[in-house]
Amino acid sequence: MRVASLLPSATEILFGIGAGDDIVAVTHECDFPPQAIERPHLTRTLLPDETLGDPAAIDRHVRASVHAGSSLYALDAERLEALAPDLIVTQELCAVCAVSYEIVAQAARRLRGDPRIVSLEPSSLDDVYATIALLGELCGRQAGAAALLDDLRAREAALRARPALAQPPRTLVLEWTDPPMSGGHWTPGLVELAGGIPLLGHPGANSQTLAWEAIVAADPDVIIVVPCGYGIDAATRAAQALEARAEWTALRAVRTGRAYVMDGNAYVNRPGPRLLESAELFAAALRGEPAPPQAITLLRSAVPIRE
Numbered sequence: 001m002r003v004a005s006l007l008p009s010a011t012e013i014l015f016g017i018g019a020g021d022d023i024v025a026v027t028h029e030c031d032f033p034p035q036a037i038e039r040p041h042l043t044r045t046l047l048p049d050e051t052l053g054d055p056a057a058i059d060r061h062v063r064a065s066v067h068a069g070s071s072l073y074a075l076d077a078e079r080l081e082a083l084a085p086d087l088i089v090t091q092e093l094c095a096v097c098a099v100s101y102e103i104v105a106q107a108a109r110r111l112r113g114d115p116r117i118v119s120l121e122p123s124s125l126d127d128v129y130a131t132i133a134l135l136g137e138l139c140g141r142q143a144g145a146a147a148l149l150d151d152l153r154a155r156e157a158a159l160r161a162r163p164a165l166a167q168p169p170r171t172l173v174l175e176w177t178d179p180p181m182s183g184g185h186w187t188p189g190l191v192e193l194a195g196g197i198p199l200l201g202h203p204g205a206n207s208q209t210l211a212w213e214a215i216v217a218a219d220p221d222v223i224i225v226v227p228c229g230y231g232i233d234a235a236t237r238a239a240q241a242l243e244a245r246a247e248w249t250a251l252r253a254v255r256t257g258r259a260y261v262m263d264g265n266a267y268v269n270r271p272g273p274r275l276l277e278s279a280e281l282f283a284a285a286l287r288g289e290p291a292p293p294q295a296i297t298l299l300r301s302a303v304p305i306r307e
Helices: 008-016 034-038 055-068 077-083 101-108 125-138 142-160 187-194 212-218 232-244 275-287
Strands: 003-005 023-025 043-045 073-075 087-091 116-120 170-174 222-225 259-262 296-298
Touching: 003 008, 008 023, 008 034, 008 125, 008 142, 023 077, 073 101, 077 101, 087 101, 101 116, 116 125, 125 142, 125 187, 142 187, 142 275, 170 187, 170 212, 187 275, 222 232, 222 275, 232 259, 232 296, 259 275, 275 296
Parallel strands: 003 023, 003 087, 087 116, 170 222, 222 259
Antiparallel strands: 043 073, 259 296
């Protein structure tokens, strides 16, 4: 089996089930596990350099591109043809997250041997489990998939077995900062699994733009900022920029020092095996427990913190 993975989450799953040696190509964003970086890259971003690091500029460009029907990624169709995959793993869930299905399908028509194209559409943790099982079947790695699923379900059970917090924190997860956007799809479920009450989330659906008036009215106990595609340093800069808004500095979570920043690129944004680690990191934040600072950290704010 020769597999072209056009999703970072699928790449993580394939390595997780023992199919890493089957992968002949990945995207430019496939960076975990480290071995994935060594595979040939089939995509590149079409975001202009001047938008990088500017959430508002990225949002404007993305909205304009989606409205115009343009892709945010380029696919190297010639390289894909030369690698001759038997299986191409892609998605239709989000026009912003990966190269579009239409572009993949068009490129696949040039290939010899009629490769199979599989579109993954997970919207919940259970859907991710189903995706792992499916890729195990397609790649003949059923035993590896079963072992991975056993581990993930055991970790989920351990989270559910923890004593409930006396006052479950009302938790807002922001998947973008300018404009603020809600936690969608699997994210509200991860908050619940961690012991919190998700606020302004959109379970099973795309992330949505949130009005600042709605955020102020909700006044969460905890905020976790996980900008899509941002590592911890970029996420921290984006979150710190929110201090220019009076609505942000007035929020209970900010005033009491319970605003966190998280590496969304590695964890929450990717529907793969590390969603369980995401839930564990959420739980650490909600309970005030230590967590790896390279994954999640308190937002070091210039705003005076008071109880």
